[in-house]
Amino acid sequence: MDNDVFYRELPKVELHAHLNGSVSAQTIEKLISRKPHLNIEHSMTAIGKGQRRTLDECFEVFRVIHKLVDTEEDILMVATDVIKEFAADGVKYLELRSTPREERDTGLTKKTYIETVIKAIQKCKEEGADIDVRFLVAIDRRNGTEVALETVNLAEEFMLSSDGLVVGVDLSGDPTVGHGKDLLPALQKAKNSGLKLSLHLSEIPSQLDESDLLLSLPPDRIGHGTFLHPEVGGSQSLVNKVVQKKIPIELCLTSNVKGNTVPCYSKHHFKYWYELGHPTVICTDDKGVFCTDLSQEYQLAASTFGLSHEAVWKLSQQAIDCIFGPEIVKQQLQEKWNDLHPQLFK
């Protein structure tokens, strides 16, 4: 089997995908033609092959995309397109995350924002897309305590009313802004109510105190965790906590290389955690902004770290254990993987 075909056909689980960072070039074209007066060019919404930016510049890209995605119609189209693209890439289970923005930015209340994403998920299901999609409501760390609490309250409401589609809360946003201690009460409340937590942790250096504090919750998954381990200025005690609590880590290779928090693919912390035998899940983060897809991320991990097709299969299968969806979904996915195995290894 051709290598590219293997990675596309490989059934995959995507657990770390920000909706507005996942908008493809084709969808951006449609948005630009809807809003020519904004004078936005495609080069402003994506970081191409071989290009690198500072994390600061990455966050500028999100601001541009948010200008393009500012109505209910846009959000519905973006979410529908993103889900179908993941499905076409062989993703069988997807947890999308997105930040409900202020009403002044979108004309939509935060509640309607969430409803619109849910509508897109239901639409794709009705149209028979071969992908199970769940939603994490995201907290942007820059917005502080009050907004975080408001977001958690909404997430709780939707956890009960969305037929299991809203499963958790994400903490993301510019890691240089704000402090986790201000968000701890909201995150604790989310956890107490049964929402799962995926937290961006140590995406930049020198956040040991914050990471230690947030690990005390503990989160159900960690996003990036780039600077947790001692070789890059983290600490053994942080690593021990993550290992003891078996908290899976979502790893996004291209995002970290293009966002310049990791010097090159071969120095990515995938190696550290994979060699420890710790649960790691390969993810895209922002497939649109970083011009990648999940097949490509698996292929990059394999070629960089010398993983066989069998090892890659195991990696994608083990990701099933890390989903926030219920046990029954894990079983269904296991069956799907078992059914597809002979096709990939004939």
Ligand SMILES: CNc1ncnc2c1ncn2[C@@H]1O[C@H](COP(=O)(O)O)[C@@H](O)[C@H]1O
């Ligand atoms: C590159 N590393 C990253 N680190 C932290 N947060 C990130 C991120 N990439 C994306 N986001 C978060 O996702 C938002 C865009 O999607 P949504 O509008 O929510 O769908 C960004 O504004 C940021 O808050």
Ligand SMILES: [Zn+2]
């Ligand atoms: Zn992220």
